[in-house]
Amino acid sequence: QTNDAAMLVADEVLIAGEDQLIARGNVEALYQGSRLTATRITYDRDTDTLQLDGPVRLTDPQGNLLLADSGSLDSTFENGLLRGARMVLDEQLQLASVEARRVDGRYTQLARVAVTSCQVCGANQVPLWQIRASRIVHDEEEKQLYFDNAQFRILDVPVFYAPRLRLPDPTLKRAAGILIPSIRSSTLLGFGIKVPYFIPIGDHQDVTLTPYLSPVTRTLEARYRRAFRNGDLTVNAAVTSDTLDEGPRRGYLFAEGAFDLGRDYKLSFDIEMTSDDAYLNDYDYASKDRLDSELTITRTKAKRYFEIGITHYQSLVDGEDNATQPTILADAIYEQRLFPAALGGELRMGLTAHGHFRYSDDDIIGRDINRLNADLSWRRRWTLPGGVRAGVLGQLWGDAFSISQDSTSDNNVAQLTPAAAVELRWPLIRTAANGARDVIEPIVQFGWAGGDRPNIPNDESTRVEFDEGNLLALSRFPAADRRERGYSTVYGLRWMRDNPSGWSAGLTLGRVTRDEADDAFSRSSGLGGTESDWLVAGHFATRSGLNVTARGLLDGDARFSKAAARAGWTNSRLDLGASYVLLVTDAAEDRPEALSEWSFDGSYRFNQYWTGLADWRYDLASSNLAKAGLGVNYTNECVEVGFSVSRKFASSSNLEPSTDFGLTVALKGFSTGGSAKDYRRSCGG
Amino acid sequence: QGANVAFGASRDSSGPVEVTADNLSVNQSDGTALYTGNVVIGQGDMRLAAPRVLVVFAEDNSKIERLEATGGVTLVSGEDAAEAERADYDIDGGTIDMAGNVLLTQGPSAVTSERMRVDLDAGTAQMSGRVKTILQNGDQ
Amino acid sequence: CGFTPAYGPSGGASALQGQVRLDAPGGRASYLLNQRLEERLGHAPTGRYALSYALKTGRDDLGTTSEGVTSRYHLSGSATWSLTDTDERVVASGKVDSFSSYSPTGSTVATRASQRDATARLMIILADQLVDQLLLQASDLPA
Numbered sequence: 001q002t003n004d005a006a007m008l009v010a011d012e013v014l015i016a017g018e019d020q021l022i023a024r025g026n027v028e029a030l031y032q033g034s035r036l037t038a039t040r041i042t043y044d045r046d047t048d049t050l051q052l053d054g055p056v057r058l059t060d061p062q063g064n065l066l067l068a069d070s071g072s073l074d075s076t077f078e079n080g081l082l083r084g085a086r087m088v089l090d091e092q093l094q095l096a097s098v099e100a101r102r103v104d105g106r107y108t109q110l111a112r113v114a115v116t117s118c119q120v121c122g123a124n125q126v127p128l129w130q131i132r133a134s135r136i137v138h139d140e141e142e143k144q145l146y147f148d149n150a151q152f153r154i155l156d157v158p159v160f161y162a163p164r165l166r167l168p169d170p171t172l173k174r175a176a177g178i179l180i181p182s183i184r185s186s187t188l189l190g191f192g193i194k195v196p197y198f199i200p201i202g203d204h205q206d207v208t209l210t211p212y213l214s215p216v217t218r219t220l221e222a223r224y225r226r227a228f229r230n231g232d233l234t235v236n237a238a239v240t241s242d243t244l245d246e247g248p249r250r251g252y253l254f255a256e257g258a259f260d261l262g263r264d265y266k267l268s269f270d271i272e273m274t275s276d277d278a279y280l281n282d283y284d285y286a287s288k289d290r291l292d293s294e295l296t297i298t299r300t301k302a303k304r305y306f307e308i309g310i311t312h313y314q315s316l317v318d319g320e321d322n323a324t325q326p327t328i329l330a331d332a333i334y335e336q337r338l339f340p341a342a343l344g345g346e347l348r349m350g351l352t353a354h355g356h357f358r359y360s361d362d363d364i365i366g367r368d369i370n371r372l373n374a375d376l377s378w379r380r381r382w383t384l385p386g387g388v389r390a391g392v393l394g395q396l397w398g399d400a401f402s403i404s405q406d407s408t409s410d411n412n413v414a415q416l417t418p419a420a421a422v423e424l425r426w427p428l429i430r431t432a433a434n435g436a437r438d439v440i441e442p443i444v445q446f447g448w449a450g451g452d453r454p455n456i457p458n459d460e461s462t463r464v465e466f467d468e469g470n471l472l473a474l475s476r477f478p479a480a481d482r483r484e485r486g487y488s489t490v491y492g493l494r495w496m497r498d499n500p501s502g503w504s505a506g507l508t509l510g511r512v513t514r515d516e517a518d519d520a521f522s523r524s525s526g527l528g529g530t531e532s533d534w535l536v537a538g539h540f541a542t543r544s545g546l547n548v549t550a551r552g553l554l555d556g557d558a559r560f561s562k563a564a565a566r567a568g569w570t571n572s573r574l575d576l577g578a579s580y581v582l583l584v585t586d587a588a589e590d591r592p593e594a595l596s597e598w599s600f601d602g603s604y605r606f607n608q609y610w611t612g613l614a615d616w617r618y619d620l621a622s623s624n625l626a627k628a629g630l631g632v633n634y635t636n637e638c639v640e641v642g643f644s645v646s647r648k649f650a651s652s653s654n655l656e657p658s659t660d661f662g663l664t665v666a667l668k669g670f671s672t673g674g675s676a677k678d679y680r681r682s683c684g685g
Numbered sequence: 686q687g688a689n690v691a692f693g694a695s696r697d698s699s700g701p702v703e704v705t706a707d708n709l710s711v712n713q714s715d716g717t718a719l720y721t722g723n724v725v726i727g728q729g730d731m732r733l734a735a736p737r738v739l740v741v742f743a744e745d746n747s748k749i750e751r752l753e754a755t756g757g758v759t760l761v762s763g764e765d766a767a768e769a770e771r772a773d774y775d776i777d778g779g780t781i782d783m784a785g786n787v788l789l790t791q792g793p794s795a796v797t798s799e800r801m802r803v804d805l806d807a808g809t810a811q812m813s814g815r816v817k818t819i820l821q822n823g824d825q
Numbered sequence: 826c827g828f829t830p831a832y833g834p835s836g837g838a839s840a841l842q843g844q845v846r847l848d849a850p851g852g853r854a855s856y857l858l859n860q861r862l863e864e865r866l867g868h869a870p871t872g873r874y875a876l877s878y879a880l881k882t883g884r885d886d887l888g889t890t891s892e893g894v895t896s897r898y899h900l901s902g903s904a905t906w907s908l909t910d911t912d913e914r915v916v917a918s919g920k921v922d923s924f925s926s927y928s929p930t931g932s933t934v935a936t937r938a939s940q941r942d943a944t945a946r947l948m949i950i951l952a953d954q955l956v957d958q959l960l961l962q963a964s965d966l967p968a
Contacts, residue, residue, distance in 0.1 A: 006820045013796060013816040015789070016809050021796075021818065029820075043820055045794065050820075075820045281893065287886070289894050290933060302849050302870075305856050313933040317894055326934045337860065339868045346868060356934045379864065383839065387830025427960055428828035429836060437961045439831065460938040462931040468953065469925055469946025478942035479934075496957045506957065539923060539954075549923050566885070566899055566924045581887050581897050581926070590930055595888050595896060617889055626889045650893025 006031035006075045008043065019045040033061035034077050048075050056082065060140070062171055064089050066100065066108065078105030085110065087138065090170040092117045093669035095136060095145075108138045115145075117669025118638035121683030126156040128639055129667060131165075143172035145670075167670045174200040179208070182664040188244070188282055188656060190215040204228070217242035219283065231259030231267075236285075244282060250275045252285060261297070269295040277316040284660065289317050303337040324365040326356035326459070345380025345392075352480065356459070358405075367406035369459055373480040374398040391423040395449075399480055401456050410455050417483055419449035419474045435500040443510075445472050445490040449483060453520075458482055463589060464525040467551055468537050471510040476527060477520070488514040492535075502543035510535040522588035524562050526553035533561055545571040552582075576602035596620040599627075609636050613644070625649060640666040702749055702776070703727045704740065716742045726752060726774075731762040731805075733774065733781075751775055758783065760803075765791045767801065767810075779806045787812065795819060837963035843867035845874045845908070855880055857945050858904070861952035866959075874916070874966075878906035878955070882947070888928075898940070899924045902947045906955055910967065917962040921954040923947065 011025025021043045029036040029050060039054025049072050058066040058077060065088040073080030085100030087108060094117065097110035113136045118127035135148040145167045152160035168175040179196040186192075192214025200206045210221040219240040226233045239251040256270035272291035280286045296309030311329040315322055331354050338347040352373045360366030377395040384390050397417040403409045427441040460479035470476045471492055475484040492510035499505075512532040526533035533553035541547045552563035563582040570576075583595040601615030613631035618624075629646030647659040707722025718740045726733040735754035743750040752774040760767045760781065770785025781803040789796045789810060799814025831838040845866045850856040858880065863869075881903050888897030903922040910916045925947040927939040 008816075008818045008820055010816045012811070012813040013798065013818060014809060014811050015791070015796070021820075023816065023818075045820070048820075287895070289929070290936075292933075298853070300850050300852055300856050302847075302859070305853065307853070311937075315933075317892070319892075325932055329934060329937070337868075346864065381864075381867075383832045383842065387833035387836060387838075389832060427831040427836075427838065429831045429838075429960060429964070430827040430829070431964070432827070438828075439957055439960050440828065441957075459932060460934045462935045463928045463939040465925070465927060465939065465943065465946070467925055467946055467950070469949040470942075479938035494953075494957065496954075496961065498958070498961050506954065541920075541922065547922050564897075564899065564924075564926050566901060577885075579885055579887055579899055581899075583888070583897065583928075589928060591896070595890075597888050597897075599885075599887055617887075619889075622891070648893065650889060650891060 004032075006077070008041065010041070021045070029075075029077075031076055035059050036073070036077055043075070049073065049080070050075060052082075058082075062140070063091065064140070064171075065091075066102075068100065071100075073102060076105065077102065079103060089138070089669075092170050095138070097136070106140050108140070110136045110138070115147075116638060117667070118636075119683065128636070129154050130156075133165075138169065143169040143175070145169055170669055174203070174206065176200060180664055180666040182662060184212075184660060184662050185214075186284075186658050186660040188658045189217050189242070192217065194221070212238075216244065217283075228259070230262070231257060233257040238283065238285065240279070240283070244278075246276050246278060246282075250279050252279055254286070263299075264301060265297060265299045267295075267297050269293075272314075274314075274316070277318065280316070290315050290320075305333065305335040308332040321360075323360035324358055324362070326358050326368075328357040330355045343378070345378055348375075348377045348379075350375045354480075361405055363405060363407050364457075367409070367457060367459070368404050369457070369481070370402045371480060372400045387426065387428075389425040389427065391421075391425075393419075393421040393423070393474070395419040395421075395474055397480070397483065399454075399483075401454070401481070403456060406457055408455075409457050413454040413456055415451055415454055417449060417451040417485075419447070421445055421447040421472075421474055423472060436497060438495065438497045441494040443472070443490070443492040443494065447474055447488045447490070449474060449485045451483075452485060453482070456481060458520060461520065462522075464521060464527060466512075466526045466532065466535060466553060468508045468510065468535065471508075471512070471535060482520050484514075484518060486515045486518075488512055503541065505540045506538060508535070508537045522586050524584050524586040524589060524591070526555070526561055531556075545569055545574075550580075573605045574602070575604075576600070578602075594621050597626070601629075609634055611635075615646075638668050640664075640668060700729045702752075704738070706738070716744075716746060718742070724754070726754070731760070733772065734759045734761075735772070749776055765789070767803070769801065780804050831960045831963065835964070836960075837966060838960050840966055841866055841874065841959060841963055843869045844872040845876050846870050846872040848875075848877050854882060854902075854944060854948055857948035858952050861949045862955065865952065865956045873911055875909050876906060877909075878904040880904045880951075882944075894930075896930050897926060897928055898943075899926050900940075900943045900947050902951050904951055904955065906958075908959070916966055917959065919955070919958040919962070921951045921958065923950045923954060925950065 007030050008023055010023035010027040014022040016022060023041045027038055027041045029041060036058045038052040038056045042051040051072050053070055056068040056071060066082065067086045068082035069084035071080060071082030080102045082100045085097050087095040087100065087110065093115065095110055095113050095115045097113040099111045101109045103109065113133050114130050115136065116127040116130040118129060120127050130153050131147065131150050132153060133147040133150045137146045147165035150162045150165040151158050168177050176199050179198050181193060181195045183193050192212055194210050194212045196208050196210040198206060198208050205226045208223045212219040212221055217240055219238055221238040224235040235255040237251065237253040241249060252274040254272050258266065258268040261267055271293045274280055274291060280288060291314040292311055294309060294311040296307060299306040309331050313325060313327050315325055333352050335350045340347055355370040357368045358366045375395065375397045377393060379391065379393040381389060381391040399415050401413040403411055423445040425441055425443050427439055429437065429439045431437050458481055461477040461482040464477060466476060472490055477483060490510065490512050492508065494508050496506040497504060511534055512527060514530055517529045521527040533555045536554060537551040539549040546569045548567040550565035552560045555561045560582060561584045565580040567578045578600045580598050581595065583591060585591055585594050597617060597619050599617040603611055603613045605611045611633045616628040617626040619626050627648050629644065631642065631644035634641045642664045644662045645659065649657050704720055704724065704726050706720035706724040709718060709720050711718045720738045720740065721736065724735055724738040726738060733754060735758040736756040739753040740749055741751040755771040758769050758772040760772060767783060767787065767789045769783035769787040772781055772783045774781045783801045784799065787798050787801040789801060789812065796812055796816060796818035798812035798816040802811045830836050846869050847859050847862060850859050883901045885899045885901065886895040887899060888895060890896050901924040903920065905920045906918065907915045908917040925943045927943040929936040
C-alpha cells in the first residue's frame with residue numbers, strides 16, 4: 001500500500017541512471033501529512049535520501065514549520081541534516097540555527113540557535129527578546145524544548161544565563177511547568193516574587209503551587225481544580241510564616257464547588273476559613289469583611305422555586321464580636337405559582353422556614369430566633385376602557401416566631417396578617433415627528449395591611465431601602481420580622497423616551513403616604529413619617545455605549561437623604577465605570593457620620609499595544625483618597641508586560657495603609673505565555 | 686559515476702526494426718505505411734505495441750525515418766515499461782516522445798506525467814507536466 | 826398633545842397582553858424577573874411571541890470606611906432582550922440596565938436579608954423597564 005511511502009510531485013522529473021531521479025519545478029514531497037517543498041529534489045533510491053536544493057520548506061501535521069537553505073532527508077523525512085535551518089512552531093515561535101538535524105521524525109536538534117517570537121523586520125533589526133543557545137532539541141512527541149547554555153537577551157543585551165533550560169512548545173496545552181512569574185512589593189511585605197508551578201493531574205484535575213518569598217514572608221499558595229462530569233470544584237489556600245507577629249503559622253482556605261444533581265436540582269457549597277482576621281487583607285487574597293461558609297440546594301422551575309441551605313459566618317472586622325453575631329443560619333424556601341382558569345389571575349403560595357443562632361447566651365445580645373412564614377396571594381389585572389390598567393391584589397401572611405434568650409420579647413408569637421391593594425396605571429404613548437417615542441405612565445395604588453406589630457425584636461429588617469423595585473410593594477421590609485401595616489397610598493409617574501438618533505432616557509417619581517408613621521423605618525430609609533421622601537430615579541443610555549443610572553430620596557426640604565449613581569461607558573477603546581453614593585448620618589444604621597464617596601475605575605487602550613488602567617475611591621465627607629491604583633499594560637506579538645501600583649489608605653487595629661507594586665512579564669510563544677498569533681505585525685508599512 | 690542505462694538495457698538504436706500487425710496499407714505518394722490491429726514493433730529487446738502505427742520512410746525509401754503510434758501505446762525495454770496515449774519514435778534521433786497519461790514503471794517504483802522523452806542513446810527519461818512518483822526505496 | 830393610551834385601540838400594547846411566552850428560568854434571579862414579567866404581561870406559555878433575554882448581574886463594593894470596611898454595595902443588572910414572532914423573526918429588541926443598593930453594616934442576618942431583597946427589587950426594576958420598552962415598540966408589531 002503506497003501510503004507508507006513518500007510521494008513526489010514536480011513539473012519535471014529526469015530519471016538518470018538506475019537509482020537517480022531529479023525533480024525540478026514546484027517540487028513537493030508528501031509523506032503522512034508532512035509536506036516538503038524545494039526548488040530541486042534529487043532522490044537516490046539506493047541510499048533512500050532526498051538531496052534538497054534551494055529554499056527548503058517542511059511542514060508537519062501539527063503545523064510546525066522547518067525552513068532551510070539546503071540539506072538532505074530520508075524519504076520519510078525522519079532523519080537528515082538541514083543547513084541554515086529556521087523552525088517556526090505554531091506560527092509563533094521562531095528558532096533560527098546554523099544547522100538542524102532531524103532524528104527519527106521526533107527530535108529536531110538545532111545547533112547555534114536564536115529563539116524569539118518577536119517580529120524581526122530586515123536583517124539588522126534586533127528582536128525585543130531572544131534566547132540564544134548552543135544547542136536546542138525539540139521533542140515533537142513531548143512538545144518540549146530543551147536548551148543547552150541558554151542566554152536570555154533583551155534587545156541583544158544578555159540578561160540571564162542558564163546552563164540547562166526546558167520550556168514547553170506553544171502547542172502544548174496542559175504541561176507541568178513554570179507559569180508567568182510576578183514581582184510584588186508592598187510596604188507590609190516588602191519586595192517579593194511569586195513563581196507559580198502548574199501540575200496537571202490527568203485531563204480533569206490540576207494543582208498550581210506558588211511559592212511567594214520576600215524579606216518578610218515565606219508563603220506557599222496552592223490552587224487545586226477538578227472538573228467532574230456534572231460539576232466542578234476549586235480550592236484556593238495558602239500557608240505562611242512571616243514576621244508580622246500575628247502568630248507562627250498563618251493561612252487561609254477557600255473551597256467552592258457547584259454540582260448539577262439532575263432534575264434541575266443544583267448543589268453549591270463554599271468554605272471560607274482563615275487563621276487570623278488580618279491575613280486576607282495583608283496578603284491581598286480577598287477583600288472580605290465576613291467569611292461565609294455555605295451549603296445550598298436549589299431547584300428552579302417555571303412555576304416553582306425551592307431552596308434549602310445552611311450558612312456559617314465569621315466576622316473579620318474588629319469591633320464585631322462573633323459571639324453576638326448570628327453565626328449559624330438555616331433557611332428553606334418553597335414558592336409555587338398557579339393560574340386557576342376559573343378564577344383567572346395568579347395564585348401564589350410561599351413557605352419560608354428560617355433559624356439563626358448566636359453562640360452567646362447573654363440576654364438580648366445573644367438571642368436566637370426561629371420563624372416559619374407562609375404567604376398566600378391572589379392577583380389579577382384588567383384593561384379598563386380608555387386603556388387604564390387596573391390590578392387587584394389580595395394577600396395573607398401567616399407568621400410564627402420562637403425567640404429565645406431575649407427577655408424584652410415574647411417567646412412564641414403567631415399571627416395572621418391580611419393585606420390588599422388596588423393599583424391603577426394609565427400608560428400613554430406618543431410618536432413625535434422625528435420618530436422619538438415617549439411613554440408616560442401615571443400610577444396610583446391604594447393599599448391596606450391589617451394586624452398590629454407583635455412584640456418581637458427586629459433582627460433582620462434593620463436596613464430598609466426604597467427604590468422603584470419596592471415603590472408598589474405591600475411591605476418594604478426585607479424580612480418577615482417586620483411588616484408594614486395600616487392604609488397607604490402610593491402615587492408615581494414613569495416616563496421613558498427612545499430617540500432614533502441613538503439615546504434613550506427614563507424618569508420615575510414616586511411617593512408613599514400612610515395613615516400612621518412606622519417607627520421601624522430609619523431616617524435614611526426615606527420611608528419614615530406619614531409622607532415618604534420623594535423617590536427620584538432616572539437613567540440615560542446611548543447606543544455608543546454610555547449608560548448612566550441615578551437615584552435619590554428627596555426629603556421634606558428638598559435635600560437628598562440618600563443618593564446613588566452608577567455610570568458605565570464601554571466602547572472599543574474605553575471601559576470606564578464610575579459610582580457615587582451619599583448616605584446621611586443615621587444612628588439606627590450605625591452610621592455616625594455621613595458617607596459620601598465617589599469611585600472610578602477605567603481602562604483606556606491608547607493604541608494596539610499600550611493600555612492604561614486607573615481606579616480610585618475618593619471620600620467626599622472627609623475629603624481624602626480611600627484607595628487609588630494605576631496600571632499600564634504593554635502587549636505585542638511576543639511579550640506582555642503588566643505594571644501596577646495601588647495604595648489603600650484604610651487603617652485600623654488590624655489593617656495598615658499599604659502600597660503594592662506589581663510587575664508581570666510574559667514571553668509569548670511558549671504555551672504558558674499566551675498566544676502571539678493575535679498580534680501579528682507585518683514588516684515595513 | 687557513469688550513467689548506466691536508465692531505460693531499457695544495452696540498446697542499439699540503429700538495429701533492424703521488425704513490424705507485425707493484422708493489416709497494412711501503404712501510401713506510395715507520401716511514402717508512409719499504416720499498420721493497424723495489434724501492431725508490435727521490435728528493435729533489439731525493445732517492444733512497442735499499439736493498435737495503430739504510422740510508419741514514415743526516409744526520402745529515398747531506404748529506411749524508416751519515424752514511427753507514430755497512437756490509440757494507447759505500451760513500450761517495454763528490459764525490465765522497464767512505459768504506457769501513454771501516443772508515442773513518436775524518431776529513429777535517427779534515437780528518441781521516443783510519449784504524451785498523454787504517461788506511466789513509467791521501473792522495478793518497484795512508478796512515475797506518472799503528461800509527457801516523457803526517452804533518450805535511447807543517453808539512456809535517460811525526461812518526464813514533464815504534473816510528474817508524480819512514489820519513492821519506493823530499494824527492493825522494499 | 827399627541828399622546829394615546831398604550832392599551833387603547835391604536836396603542837398596540839393589547840396585542841402583547843397574554844401573548845408573550847418566556848424561557849424557563851435558570852435560577853432565583855431569572856425566576857423573579859419572569860414572575861414580574863408575567864404579572865405585567867400575563868402568563869402565556871403558548872403565546873404568539875417568545876421573549877428571551879440574557880441576564881447579567883454584578884456587584885460593586887463602595888463606601889470604604891476609614892477602617893477599610895465596605896459599607897455599601899451596588900447590585901448591577903442588565904438584560905439584552907429580543908421578542909420573536911411565530912416565524913422566528915425578531916419583531917422587537919432592546920437592553921435594560923439598572924442597579925439596586927443595600928448596606929452590609931447590619932448583623933449577618935440583616936445583611937443577608939437586605940442582599941436578597943436587593944436582588945428581588947433589581948429584577949422588578951429590570952422587568953418594568955423591559956415592559957416600558959415593549960410598550961414603546963408595541964405599535965410596530967406586525968398584524
